[in-house]
Amino acid sequence: xxxxxxxxxxxxxxxxxxxxxxxxxxxxxxxxxxxxxxxxxxxxxxxxxxxxxxxxxxxxxxxxxxxxxxxxxxxxxxxxxxxxxxxxxxxxxxxxxxxxxxxxxxxxxxxxxxxxxxxxxxxxxxxxxxxxxxxxxxxxxxxxxxxxxxxxxxxxxxxxxxxxxxxxxxxxxxxxxxxxxxxxxxxxxxxxxxxxxxxxxxxxxxxxxxxxxxxxxxxxxxxxxxxxxxxxxxxxxxxxxxxxxxxxxxxxxxxxxxxxxxxxxxxxxxxxxxxxxxxxxxxxxxxxxxxxxxxxxxxxxxxxxxxxxxxxxxxxxxxxxxxxxxxxxxxxxxxxxxxxxxxxxxxxxxxxxxxxxxxxxxxxxxxxxxxxxxxxxxxxxxxxxxxxxxxxxxxxxxxxxxxxxxxxxxxxxxxx
Ligand SMILES: [Zn+2]
Numbered sequence: 001x002x003x004x005x006x007x008x009x010x011x012x013x014x015x016x017x018x019x020x021x022x023x024x025x026x027x028x029x030x031x032x033x034x035x036x037x038x039x040x041x042x043x044x045x046x047x048x049x050x051x052x053x054x055x056x057x058x059x060x061x062x063x064x065x066x067x068x069x070x071x072x073x074x075x076x077x078x079x080x081x082x083x084x085x086x087x088x089x090x091x092x093x094x095x096x097x098x099x100x101x102x103x104x105x106x107x108x109x110x111x112x113x114x115x116x117x118x119x120x121x122x123x124x125x126x127x128x129x130x131x132x133x134x135x136x137x138x139x140x141x142x143x144x145x146x147x148x149x150x151x152x153x154x155x156x157x158x159x160x161x162x163x164x165x166x167x168x169x170x171x172x173x174x175x176x177x178x179x180x181x182x183x184x185x186x187x188x189x190x191x192x193x194x195x196x197x198x199x200x201x202x203x204x205x206x207x208x209x210x211x212x213x214x215x216x217x218x219x220x221x222x223x224x225x226x227x228x229x230x231x232x233x234x235x236x237x238x239x240x241x242x243x244x245x246x247x248x249x250x251x252x253x254x255x256x257x258x259x260x261x262x263x264x265x266x267x268x269x270x271x272x273x274x275x276x277x278x279x280x281x282x283x284x285x286x287x288x289x290x291x292x293x294x295x296x297x298x299x300x301x302x303x304x305x306x307x308x309x310x311x312x313x314x315x316x317x318x319x320x321x322x323x324x325x326x327x328x329x330x331x332x333x334x335x336x337x338x339x340x341x342x343x344x345x346x347x348x349x350x351x352x353x354x355x356x357x358x359x360x361x362x363x364x365x366x367x368x369x370x371x372x373x374x375x376x377x378x379x380x381x382x383x384x385x386x387x388x389x390x391x392x393x394x395x396x397x398x399x400x401x402x403x404x405x406x407x408x409x410x411x412x413x414x415x416x
Contacts, residue, residue: 021061022085025223027050028325041221042189045348051117051325052223053263053338054085062271069238072086074098077128083267089138090130094121096131097231101385103273104357108378113245114369115216115236116359118391122183123161124153124362125232125257125389130156133217135162142215143167148205149218150198152315152390153206157217158189169214171205173197177314180394198318199400201357214272220255220322226260233264236385237274244274246382249368249375251389252282252291252327252338259326259386262334278385279336285311285343285364288318292338303329312343312398315364315390320371326331341370347404348374350392363399 024033027043029050035041043050065082072079079090079096099119104112120127130153137145144167147157154170161168168189173180173196175265182192194201202218211214219225237244244265250258258280268274284292287310294304301324309317321327331338346363349370354360361369365388377384393397399405 008370014203021056021082021242022054022059024053024055026268027052028329032303041216042223048221048322049325051220051323053326054224054227056083056267058267058270065271066273069139077131077228080231080234083234084132084231085224086132086135086139089135089164092131092134092138092160093385094127094131094160094163096120096127097235099232099235101236102357104386106374106378108358108380109381110375110378110380112372113240113383113385114357115232115385115387116352117232117387117389118359118361118365120156122155122187123391123394124152124156125229125387126153126156127159128183128231129153129219129225129228129256130152130160130217132224133157133215134160134166137166137215138164140215142213144169144212144214145217146171146205146209146214147217148172148198148202150176150201150314150317152394153217153219154189154191155180155183155187155394158184158187161189162187169208171201171208173201177395179397183394199320200300202322218256218322224390225256226263226326229257229260230264230267231389233261234268237265237268240383242273244268244276244278245385247279247281247336247377247384249281249283249363249372249377249386251316251367251371251387252284253288253318253321253364255291255321255323255327257387257389258330259323262330263326266335277334280330280334281336281371281375282331282338283367284338284340285313285346285367286340287311287343288313288316289338289340290319290321291324291331292340294324295328295331301325311346312402313346313363314398315362315394316367317364339371339374341367341374342356343402344396345370345374347399347402350399351404353388354392361388362390362392362395364395365389366392398416
C-alpha cells in the first residue's frame with residue numbers, strides 16, 4: 001500500500017526553474033502539469049477534485065534555501081521565503097509562524113514534543129495560510145478576499161486583511177460558533193451567514209467570488225494554501241537541528257493541514273536537508289472519519305460514503321474533506337496511519353494537555369494529543385511531535401459543556 005518515494009522520481013522532468021523556483025503546478029488527480037494558474041486554484045480539467053501541488057526545483061534550491069536561513073534574522077514563516085510562491089507584502093507585519101516547540105514532561109521512555117501553533121496572531125495555524133493568501137491577493141491586485149469557513153480560517157483571513165487595504169467577506173454556516181463569528185467581525189470582516197452547513201457556504205462563496213472577481217481563499221479550492229501551512233514542518237526540523245522526528249500527530253478535518261505538513265517534510269527531504277520523512281499520523285474525530293474509512297478500505301479518496309459529521313470538535317467536523325487527495329497521500333507516502341478518537345477522549349486531552357504542559361488547545365487541536373495517547377507515543381523509544389493547531393480560547397463553551405473539567409479536577413498525569 002505504501003508508495004516509496006525517491007528524490008529521482010519526484011525530481012524527474014523538472015525543467016529550469018522560473019520565477020521563485022517554481023517549475024510546475026501538478027494536478028494530484030490527473031497528474032497534468034501547468035505553468036501557472038491564475039490565483040492558484042484547482043486543475044481546470046478536474047475542477048474541485050483536482051488539487052494542485054506547487055512543485056519547485058528542489059535540486060537547485062537546496063543550498064540556496066539553507067544559505068538564505070543564515071542571512072535571515074527573523075523566526076517566522078517568511079524565513080522560508082525561498083520555498084514560498086510569493087514575497088511578504090509591506091505592512092503584513094503580524095508575527096506568523098515561528099511558534100515554540102516544547103519538550104513535554106512525562107513518565108514514559110518516548111520523547112514527545114508539542115508544537116504550539118495556537119500562538120499565531122488569530123490563535124491558529126490557519127494564519128500561515130491566510131498570510132499567504134493575502135500576499136497573493138495583493139501581488140495579483142485584488143481588492144477583496146473571500147472564504148467559506150466555520151471559524152479558524154475565516155478568523156485568520158480577517159486578521160491578516162486587517163493589516164492591509166483589503167475587504168474580507170466570509171461565508172459561514174448559520175450554525176457557526178458565535179464566539180468565532182464575533183472574532184471575525186471584530187477584525188472588520190463582513191460575515192454572510194448561509195442557511196445550511198459548510199458545503200452550502202463553500203458553494204455560495206465559490207459562486208459569488210466568481211461573479212464579483214474576488215480572491216477566494218477557501219481551502220480545497222485554493223491550492224496555494226498548503227504552501228503557507230507547510231512552513232510548520234520546516235520549523236519543526238530546524239528547531240530539532242535539521243532532524244526529522246519519527247512521528248508527527250496531526251488533527252484532520254478538511255485534510256489541508258495534514259497534506260501540507262507532509263509536503264513540508266517531503267520538500268526538505270528532496271532538498272537533502274533531512275534524511276527521512278516522519279510517519280504522519282492523521283487523527284480524526286470518531287463522528288467525522290471520512291479519511292479513516294477511505295484509508296482502511298484502500299479506496300480512492302473520492303469514493304467514500306459521505307456521512308453527516310457528528311463531533312463537538314468543530315474545527316475538524318467535516319463530512320467530505322476538501323483536501324482528501326493530499327491528506328491520503330500524506331499518510332500513504334509517509335507510511336503513517338489514520339486513527340479515530342472519541343469526543344470524550346478529545347475533551348480529556350484538552351484538559352490533560354493543559355494541566356500537564358500549560359498548552360491550552362481547542363478540541364479539534366487536542367485530538368492530535370488524544371491520538372498520541374491512543375498510540376502510546378509516550379512509551380515507545382522514538383520522538384513524536386504533536387501539532388497543536390488552535391487555541392482553547394476559541395471554544396470555551398464546548399469545554400464548559402463537556403464535563404471534562406469536573407472529571408479531572410484533582411489533576412492528571414499525561415502518562416496515564
Ligand atoms: Zn487534473
